[in-house]
Amino acid sequence: MDNRLNVTYITFGGHVEVHKYRYLYFVVMFTVYMLIISSNVTIVCIIIIHKNLHEPMYIFIAALLINSVLFSTVIYPKLLIDFLSEKQFISYSACLCQWFSYNWLAASDFFLLSIMAYDRYVSICNPLKYTTIMRKTTVNLFLFSAWILPACLFSVIILLSAMTEICQFHLKGILCNSTVLTLHCVRSRIMYIYGLFIFVTILLLPLFFILFTYCRILVVSYRFRGVRRRTAETCLPHLLVLINFSCLAAFDVLLPRLELDTPKIVRFIITVQFVIYSPLFNPIIYGLKIRRINDHLKKLFFTMSKCFQM
Template identity: 80%
Template structure:
């Protein structure tokens, strides 16, 4: 703690050989960060520009990719700074902010995935009512609730923990998440109860997602004509859901096993957790969603044409 500035600093103790491999860590993670920003922003821009992608399904995909950009921006800059710093520290308010950002966006992703599942359910199981149900106003309400409601829920959790006194200033990880509670002098019963309620509440979107996809599978099995359509549009969402659920489950388990997990294993798995999901989403939607893939292919061909021809002719074509 810095008493002169009256600011509490937390030390990250989860880095492995950072003084030896600092430049390697920095180059690798900086490259990954650029790839994450570039891939996600590219697909979001494609969805915004092309009118044939202005449909609820693609709007939800764009929102999910925006979350990936925000999540990476909340994590990567601090990681890059720590790799080049002599001491890996963070102020306690900044640590709480990082905790809030990561959990807010994670909860938001669950809501967005549930809305995407509902959109596919209506489209496949009630196609005649799709335009009536999934109106623009409905989509906007879904988007606002996917961002505002999780922000409110996580804010309460962060505020409850911010009031708690901390007695230790050393985190065994490299990020600020729910493991910050291990710094507190004593666990709060109210915080534990609210955390349990929050986790239980998050199970509702998961149950809803599996329910809607089970209904879609039943309809697809009965009607051969919708099987291909269901596979093309639902498979990417299912892959993203499975990947995201596994990462969240692993993160929760890792926090609980913080005292027992080897430092190297924890460091490697944490790095993988912050890499996979932001890179996995644009890769899946870019390759598996036919319309997005077609626009990406045209964009790539246009870029290749620009490299081999005069720029004026490129823009004319």
């Protein structure tokens, strides 16, 4: 704690051999960050530019990819600074801000994946009612809810944390996530109960809803051969993204809460995987598996190759 400025600082202890490999870490993570920004922004711009992609499914994909850019921007700049710094630390207020943004955007991803599952359910199981149900106002309401509801839920726990006294000033990780709870002098029962409420609301309910909708979709696709190809084309990418994100999120949430004596290298690898995999592979999955997006990408790369040859 800095008594002169009355600012509390938190140190990160999760870095592995950062003094030895600082420049390697920096180059690798900076390259990954640039790839995340360029790939996600490319897909989003394609969806915005081409009118045949102005449909709910593609709008939700664009929202998910925008989330990936925001999520990465919350994490990567601080990580890159830490790799080049002699000491890795952050003010407690900035740590709470990063924790809020981290949880808010991750939870928003689950809500968006739930909305995308519902969109596919209506499209495949009730195609005649699709245009009536998925109107522009409905899409806007879904998007608004996916961003505002998680923000409201997590703002409460952040305010509770800000008012809770801390006795520890050292985090075992490399960023501010659920490990912030280990800094508190006393584990608040209110925060514990509210944390369970958020866990059920943000993670379990959307996950069960997604599984239910895809089970219904599979039943319909099994009965009608004509929709099997359409189901595979539009639903498989969503399932790949969901499985990838759910597994990494489960590790990230449960590991610090279980307080296991996990080796530092394991914590480091799991955290790095979480901040790399979803933001980087989401645009790749949608770019390769969604036919319309893939067609526009091929045209874009073909045009770019011709420009470079001239």
